[in-house]
Structures are given as C-alpha cells and as structure tokens.
Amino acid sequence: MSYVNHTILVVDNDQDQAHFTKLALQRVGVITPVQSARDGEEAIGYLSGRGTFQDRECYPMPVLMLLDLKLPHISGVGLLSWLREQPALKRLPVVVLTTQVPPVDLNRAYELGCNSFLFKPNSFNALLVMMQNLVQYWLGLNVAPELAAHHQAQEHSGTSI
C-alpha cells in the first residue's frame, strides 16, 4: 500500500537519525515527501507557516508529526506544549519517536498530549518494521482530525520553554 497526500513532519536534531526515519518511511510506501525540521524553532516555523514555510505547496501541513525529545534549545517536550496551545494546530497527531529518555519525560509527553510514544530501535531493519506498523495504523486505520489549515498560528514568544 502506498500513501499519497500524507505529509509527515520529522523533527530530529540528529541528521543521521532523521535520514533513517525518512528512508524507512519511503521504503514502507510513504510517497509524499517526508518533511523534516532540525530543531524546535524550525518545527515551529514550519507549523506556523513562517518565512519559506509560507509556501504550503512545497511545505504542506503535516497529518502526523514524528518528534524526537532530545532537541537543543527548545526541547521536544517544550515543542509539544507549544503545539497544544495553538488553536489551529493543537489536534495534530504527534508520535514521539525518541532515543532513551528518563521516565519523567515520557510521562510529561503523555501529559502534554502526545498520541503515541516509541523508542528508536538500534537497527535499521527494526526501524523498518516499526515504520511499517506506524504508517499502517496512523495513515491507514486512524481517522485524522480536522486542522484549521490556513489559520495563522499564534506567535511564539520564543523564550518561555
């Protein structure tokens, strides 16, 4: 099965890991180009459609965000809490896909409304299996919420997270 018009946004500071995730998603049939952001600021820029991200042809609103919690500056948890405060974006399904974090961060992520929580496997083959399941469920079975697509997201004050 292949998935078209299913933009996924991968937020990961580790470029190698982002590459693996993208590659694995492509291999399990995600045809729409997988978008990526290197850190919290870039993800906020993308989601709020700022700067070059205004062009929604090239940078469509995602239907799913894959989020690594280990980000510089604004942490993954910080980004998640920002997202859930944005009227236009707060329903966006978020799957945390992260390296090992302390339990406190895991619980915090759920409190802030992440929809699923996955630890990155060490092996690429394991990642392939995981991504296979993930797209089958989140892009296939799951019914996506409506997002207020053209609504300008609330300005981010930048320093509070």
Next chain:
Amino acid sequence: MDMEQAEQLYRLMFTNMREALAVLRLEARNPEVPPQVIEMNPAAVKLCRCKSFNFNNCVVTDCFPEWFDPDRFKDYCHRLAAFGGSLELGEVSRDNLFYRVRIFALTDNHIGMVISDCTRYREEEAEIADLTAKLEKEASTMDRRVAERTAQLEEINEELDTFAFSVSHDLRAPIRAMQAFAEILLDDELQTPAERNAYLVRIKNAAQGMDRLIQDLLAYSRVSRQEITLEPVHLDQVVHDAALQLELAEGGTSYRLETASNLPTVIGHHAVLVQVVLNLMTNGIKFVPKGAVPVLRIWTDESQEYCRLYVEDNGIGIAPQHQERIFKIFERLHSMESYPGTGVGLAIVRKAVQRLGGRIGLVSNEGEGSRFWIELRRAE
C-alpha cells in the same frame, strides 16, 4: 531510755539540725490572727530578721519578711491544722541563696516549719540544665550535619544518574548510526556508488565523533578524580601556556587574543588551570557568528582575598535562561551543524573550578558576547 534522756536527745537534735526549724502556733478559734513563732532552732534564728524575737508573740511574717504572702500562709496553716498532712511552699531566694520551705501539722493549733538550704541543689540543677542545653545544641548540630551530608549525597547520586544516562545516550547515538548505515549498505543493492560512499563517510564521522566524546569523558573523569594538591600558581604562566595550546589546536582559525599582563598568583593547580582557561578560550572562539573574527580578552580583578579571572568573547552570547544549563555535561544549546561539540567542555571547567575550591559564573546576553569568570583564592 528514760523520758529525761529522750527529751534531751530530742532537744539536741532540734538544736543541732542544719535545717532551720520553727514551731508555729495558731489561734484555732480565731482564724484572723496570724501564726506566731513560739520556738526556733539556731539555724532558724540565723535566718530570722525579726529584731524583737521573744518566743512569744512574734508573727511569722515579721521573722521572715516578704518570704510569704501573709493571707495565703495563714490559710495554709489553718488548713493543715484542721486536716493534718504537710505542704511544700516552694522556693525563696535571699542573698543569692535558695531556701525550700515546708510546713506540716503538729497539733490542731501547732504547725512545724522546715527551711532547708537548696542552693547547692539549685547550682547542680543549673549545671545540668547547662549541660543538657549543650548536648541538645551538639545533637542539633549533628542533626544538621547529617542532613547536609544526606543532601550532598543525594545531589551526587542524582548527578551520577544523569551522568550515566547522558553517557549512555550520547555514546549510543553514534553506535546506532553506524549500525543502521551498515545495515542499509549490507541489505541494499539499489544504491549508487556515490550514496554508498556517503554512507561510509557518515560511519567514519560517527566513529570519530564517538572517539572525541570518549576523550572528553576521560578528561572530565580525570578532572573529577585526580589528586589535586593546591599550591600557588602564577596566572601569567597559566594564560601563557593555555594560549600556546590554543594556537596548536586552532591552527587554521584566525582569532585575536588580548591578555592583560602582571596577573596575580592564586591558589590552584597549574595543569588543571591551564585546562580550564584553554576550554574557556576554545569556547569563546567557537561560538561566534559566521564570518566574524573571534576576539578574546583576558584580565583579572582582585579583592583582598580573591581573584577573578575574566575571559570575554565577542560571540553569539547566551540568553540568561540557558546560563545554568551550559555547565551541565552533554548539554548543548546548538545543533551539531551550527556549532559542533560534545557538550563536555564547560562541564570540565566547572568541575575543575569546584575541585580547586573556586567559583565560576558568567555575564552574557544573546548577541552580545559572553564574559566568563572564575574566582580563586589569592596566594599571599
């Protein structure tokens, strides 16, 4: 024993007692009349302040002026005479001595009174109270020290936990990358030679990154564990040596270094301080906007006891809310692409300064450069 002899002995006993004894008489039919002293032993006479004592109609409150409340004393006596028994009246102090007074019924109109000197007892009590207070104080100091030590240990444990966690995270990241790249290369026939090459380069980079991380971790552990003997150290020499090492390490990069001369002597450890200053310099040079030439300024500022060494840069600065984080191990404010590094350098600096018994801090704002300082005890 015949009556006469017994009488004599009772008399002697009464006379020779060290405690003051007195016999009081009451008017049983007229409770308004105050008790009168009809007999006293010599010890009681000594205490008596009554000039006209005549063993007949002397009022107790005249013999012992202001020892007792006259009305209450009278009431007590009448009650004892009626119902029998004895009564402690408490303590009275006169001329730095303490007396304890007790009265008891003799007949239905006679009362006995005993006045004993309890000064020594009081002194002992005071001494015991003193000792108890001292003990309590020591116990509370001990309690506080135990609490402090427990808090310290808890902090160290927590630090160790985060340390182990970060180490495993940051060391595993490159391993995971290497494994995944290798898997992709092994499994896949579809890649172009250029892609294969790019993957191999990334495996190599991951290995190099891991090596750097291990080197830094070893440096951190060395600084945390090595025996450090504190001795006078010339800061001039420290800054000079650090500058030399910086030149070697940063061979390619251009930067400007302005160092004040005649820096003072502090209490520290030469090699450790060179490492500290070198790390601060490297840090200052690294975090500059793209294209800018880094400028480092180094100077000191002395008070009577302490000396502060400043390392100032013209870099990108650090927002106040991140200033505590930067000293934590593996803490990185920027992505690998913009400013590469392991996130151990400043953690080494802080740990080293702690080991030298000094303090560290910084003044900075985003976009305005940073001024790090370390504070050490002066040598003289």
